[in-house]
Amino acid sequence: MQLFREKDLSLYDGESGSRGLYLSILGQVFDVGKGSKHYGPGGGYHFFAGKDASRAFVTGDFTETGLTDDVSDLTPSQVVALFDWLAFYQRDYEPVGRLIGRYYSENGQPTEALRRVEAALAEGLKLKAEAQTQSKRFPSCNSEWSAATGGRVWCSTASGGVHRDWVGVPRKLFSPGSSRSRCVCVQSSDPTELDNPNLQVYEGCPPLAQSCTIKSF
Secondary structure, three states, X not given: OEEEOHHXXXXXXXXXXXXXXXXXXXXXXXXXXXXXXXXXXXXXXXXHOOOEOOOHHHHOOOOOOXXXXXXXXXXXXXXXXXXXXXXXXXXXXXXXXXXXXXXXXXXXXXXXXXXXXXXXHHXXXXXXXXXXXXXXXXXXXXXXXXXXXXXXXXXXXXXXXXXXXXXXEEEEEEOOOOOOEEEEEEOOOOHHHHOOOOEEOOOOOXXXXXXXXXOOO
């Protein structure tokens, strides 16, 4: 595949006299000419044209400093989202080459920076899988709030979008080392779940009630 330098890629920004309409994400260059209404001059994503602005895909920072290929400070979860964008371009647009620089060497080989991003991706996918497992184990509660009556959290067989054959009871679930919590539904028939040290009963709510009135979320 063709190898581009930054100054070469800048010639594909879709402006008058340019050579085409390309963009790069994590050093992979794509021809986005068929999406010219989005990436061409006046388009909502024109700021991506002719450069690698990988970081902005997940931060939404479209300023000059935000439109950069440096993603070293992104969280693993943000890196997962970035690779979702990369998969989108691989699926919908034609790949045309590699960008020499942060992620690919002079001969088009992956750099150490790319390997670090791929390691962050692996960590992000692991965290995502763990979160999905926890969401099935501890589905989110239903909730409502009224200025007149206050708040209420309750469980059902479909709360949290997880369909199951048990209802559960509301509990505060704290992340280890954090004071923040979220309302989850816990199987009341499983003592080991109810005794989880990261769970807390809502103040003033009977331990086995399926609905709890609360003062604040």
